[in-house]
Amino acid sequence: MHANTDSEVTSLSASSPTRSPRRPVYYVQSPSRDSHDGEKTTNSFHSTPVLSPMGSPPHSHSSLDRHSRQSSSSRFSGSRKMPRKPHKPWKEGHVIEEEGLLELQPPPNTLPRRCYYLAFLLAFILLFSLFSLILWAASKPMKPKITIKSIKFDHVRVQAGSDSTGVATDMISMNSTVRFTYRNTGTFFGVHVTSTPLDLFYSEIKIASGNMHKFYQSRKSERRVNVAVMGNKIPLYGSGASLSSTTGVPTVPVKLNLNFVVRSRAYVLGKLVKPKFYKRIECSITLDPKKINVSLSLKNSCTYH
Structure with a gap:
C-alpha cells in the first residue's frame, strides 16, 4: 500500500x-x-x-x-531493555594485595594436638586418682575382725640345765596352741594376712614363740587359725626358782603374756589401691598346772589395738 x-x-x-x-x-x-x-x-x-x-x-x-x-x-x-548495573572489573593488583594480607595474618589461636593429648592424660590421671581415693576411703572402715579364742598347753617341763655359755640355770620347755578367728569384713575386696611371731613371755623372758602361716581371706568370709607356740630349753636364770619342782611341772599358777601383731593388706584396685590394716593383740594368760591339755578361754583376757 x-x-x-x-x-x-x-x-x-x-x-x-x-x-x-x-x-x-x-x-x-x-x-x-x-x-x-x-x-x-x-x-x-x-x-x-x-x-x-x-x-x-x-x-x-x-x-x-x-x-x-x-x-x-x-x-x-x-519495554524490552532492563537496566543493568555497571560491572567493575577486578584489578589484579588488588587481588595480589589481598592475598598478601591473608598470608600475613596470624593463624587462628588453636592448640596443637599434643596439648589435647596432654590435657586428656591429665584429666584421666585426675579422675583415676579421685576414683582410687574414693575406693580407699570406702575400704578403710572395713577393718578385719580378730578374736582370740583359747590357748592349750600340751606340755610344760622345767628342769635344770646350762645355757650356751655354761652357766647353770633352770630351763623350761613347752608346747602350746593358740586359736583365734579371722573375719574379713570387706564387701568388695579380699585381704592377704600375715603376722609377727606369737611370743609368750614369762617375767619379760620369752619362753615360747610361734609363726602363723600367711593366707588369703576373700571378702565377707571368716576362718579359724591355729598357731603352735613352742619353746625348747629356754634359760630362766633366777626367775625359774618358783617354777622348779621334783616332777618338772610347776606346782603353782604362772602368769604369762602373749602378744603379736596381725597385718592385713587389701588389694582393692590391683596394686594401686591397697589399704593396710594392723591389729596388735595382747593377752594375759594364767598357766594352771592342773589344766594341762585343757583349752583355756581367752575371750576376756585379750586387748586389741
Missing part, C-alpha cells in the same frame, strides 16, 4: 465538488530491533494510522513519519 500523491488528491476534489475530500491514511512500519542482551525477537509490524490534513506538504509527512518511527521504536526498545 502506498500513500496518495497531491495531484491525485487535487483531481479527486475537482471532479467531485459536492463530495467532501477524503483524507489519506498513512501507515508507519517500524521493524523490531534486537534486544540488548543478544536475543533476537520476531519481526513485528506496528501499523499506526496517521491522518494527514489536506494539502500538507510532502516534507511534513516525512517528518511525521520519522517522528512516529522514533517514538514507537523507543517505546518498544524501552
